[in-house]
Amino acid sequence: MTAATSSQPTCVITPEFLRDLARIVGPARLLSSEDELLVYECDGYIVEKNVPDVVVFPETADEIVAIVKACLASDVPFVPRGAGTSLAGGCLPVGGGVMIALTKMRQILEINLRDRYAVVEPGVVNINLTRALAGSGFHYAPDPSSQGACTIGGNIATNSGGPHTLKYGVTVNHVIGIEFVTPDGDLVQLGGPTGRGNNFDLTGLFVGSEGTFGIVTKVWVKVVRNPAAYRTMLAIFDSIDDTTQAISNIIGAGIVPAALEMMDKGIVGALEEAFHFGFPLDAEAVLLIEVDGLEVAVDAEAQTITQLCKDTGAREVRLSQTEEERALLWKCRKQAFGAIGRLSPSYCTQDGVVPRTKVPEILRFIAEVSERHDIRVVNVFHAGDGNLHPILLFDERDAEQIKRVMLASDEILSKCIDLGGSVTGEHGIGVEKISFMNRLFTEEDLIVMEDVRKVFNPSGHCSPGKLLPTAGACGMEHIQQSHPSRRAAM
């Protein structure tokens, strides 16, 4: 297996090229003036910025085919964008070029309850599919915290998770078919209504490829029966170690909660100020635990969990008594990031993974890093999965603080690797973490990944500068940090 060098797209945007694009989508669905483009200079990862040369808003797969072909003919790179909620620069137009915004492709094309699937366009906002299913007894299971804004196309790019990942799985477990425009400009389909077939799982491979395999135009997803009943609990702890022990004990008892989320004192304080839920401000950490299933089962599970938490030192375990109380608790959890605004003008949500048994160790390490760099860190995370989201608070107007945040992030993620984990659980590599790839993977690993990508994206024009450190774009050179190569999860 040998790596081929990827061609470097050059970004010369000619007036003819712009006219070509305008002919495809019409002038009203094309942005090219400086002030309009500024909106698209970054996504949820605010540290790196890069203005695209032009943004187009296609409405059909055929328009995307034509856009991609025009880009290839003019040697211009292109990048898809959903809602721009990526926290890792997944939508950043590295080196410029054409941004293909999919926000106008937001139709739910079919809902087939008998065969348990829905067909949606890539720009459908995640929660809108579940809303469209209201009253049917079904929902779309992957529920990232940003589900009120993020799109299903974007969820495919990063293989999004969410609080209910623990029981229901991530996006790849729910996508059964993808229609997409290849980076060569062909419209192809993987899988479909009857699922992913029994051959090479190319649909599964596509999910998580961060826009580097092509532009999604249509998606077949499973719809999941709503549970007959659920119980939602808040367990309150005076010690982080007790909290993580309780998590271990719940999982160890053979219970798979629908959600098992941990929030520390810092985030709980911000949430209480924002939502007045009645969180105890002196607790070191709380667990939000939800079980679902049959009515008789959830009561038994809730009782077992309550007992396990109390045995592990929980001060109190509160069971949500009403639907309103449950909704407010989930609102707190899902809008935790919004509440951070009360603590700090800017924040950086990190995304790391450690084996569940290493959660106490990584939390102690984060506290130590926080103190050493004088950067406040609060924690909210998918505890059942070992997927942590330390939130680093800072003021982006202070360059020196940004530097310390970057250092602290780097140390935390490096520690995740050392503990046998990964630098991302669900936000993706994007541009943010590309320099970690050489630490996570051996050179041989990266060559295989690059070779697989080249099957789909041979010219490298589609989403350059993302995910893999090997493909460059428009004069951009990624500085590859040299670390001892390491055998790791690939």
Added chain:
Amino acid sequence: MTAATSSQPTCVITPEFLRDLARIVGPARLLSSEDELLVYECDGYIVEKNVPDVVVFPETADEIVAIVKACLASDVPFVPRGAGTSLAGGCLPVGGGVMIALTKMRQILEINLRDRYAVVEPGVVNINLTRALAGSGFHYAPDPSSQGACTIGGNIATNSGGPHTLKYGVTVNHVIGIEFVTPDGDLVQLGGPTGRGNNFDLTGLFVGSEGTFGIVTKVWVKVVRNPAAYRTMLAIFDSIDDTTQAISNIIGAGIVPAALEMMDKGIVGALEEAFHFGFPLDAEAVLLIEVDGLEVAVDAEAQTITQLCKDTGAREVRLSQTEEERALLWKCRKQAFGAIGRLSPSYCTQDGVVPRTKVPEILRFIAEVSERHDIRVVNVFHAGDGNLHPILLFDERDAEQIKRVMLASDEILSKCIDLGGSVTGEHGIGVEKISFMNRLFTEEDLIVMEDVRKVFNPSGHCSPGKLLPTAGACGMEHIQQSHPSRRAAM
């Protein structure tokens, strides 16, 4: 995306080459005499036969690296083999060459209950892992009917399912890491104890690649907590349509049974004769239904299922009263294929998939085909998944009967495609179904699959003649049936 033509390995086995192999594994672990090789001329698919030129029994990954390098140096193809239980010719040494038998690599290397995984060699027999976990409260979930013989390496090749697939998923859902020797002779690792990472899911891609991506040397699999309780039921029906309607109603009620297996009158008769379970011989079909979970939940689910079956016309629903009764019921189901020996000297177990809602239609079609070709067909299948296993009974000493069996199989599988399904649910394409690939997939689809395979297996020396109709071996030409190309699940 363009397809490259694959080189055709030539099978010239020189005495020097045999000496090279003998130096690697020792003469006691090499077979090359005609009578010894005859044992390896086929697997569970008895229709095509091909004797390998030599069989080697490596004991370490390093030996496999050396074997693969020796093969490449002498331009000899090679194929891995586990227990040889493939029903699709997955172990057939197409065009000859070296068979790498993995049956001596059968160590369970590690069991880590705290982090919920086990590490095994590829030749570990599936059931032996669950046996090694006895008393720990855990088991290995994928449980093909052949689990008493088939190996975990072979399960990876075909992405094996089993009766408990409906709730617990197939092999790909349980494999978190693979160490393998690439067809170039490198030892590499995908994934590992902390899972499959968040990048291109190459581990997932490998599972189901039918030995064409390399030779597995080590596997990390999840171990699953045993359910606290289960209830096992036998529902007895006087009509096939009622049976399939009951399946629909159970799934429609939002229950996911741990297993939902259907057996028709023909197979039930054979089972009764073999095991004396007490099956009613006049029933048209029976459902074996198992639910698992918490004690309180399984009773409620069992009651609901009983009521749903009765409402749909079940004559009787029997709940297993003792562990012995349950064990016997499962023995009947898992050894159904053995019992077929009472009906016929030979049989061909087909493997097709249809959308669950098309089960009544495909069963009517199978009955019609059976009558038209005068080939008796009995049915046992994973009804909850729409994965059918019609068993065609014949006498392999009668060439004319074999011809009719092939015709009937072809018609049944073609109908599965027409109904929106697939020609294999879990047995794989192997050599048996390679001519269907052009009907299931478009030319463009197959080119992408071939290009992905070439990343791993550029010379085509590893498992030639399997899975894809594009790569040949040793003077073998697959006759590609020309059918209108069709967009299908890929």
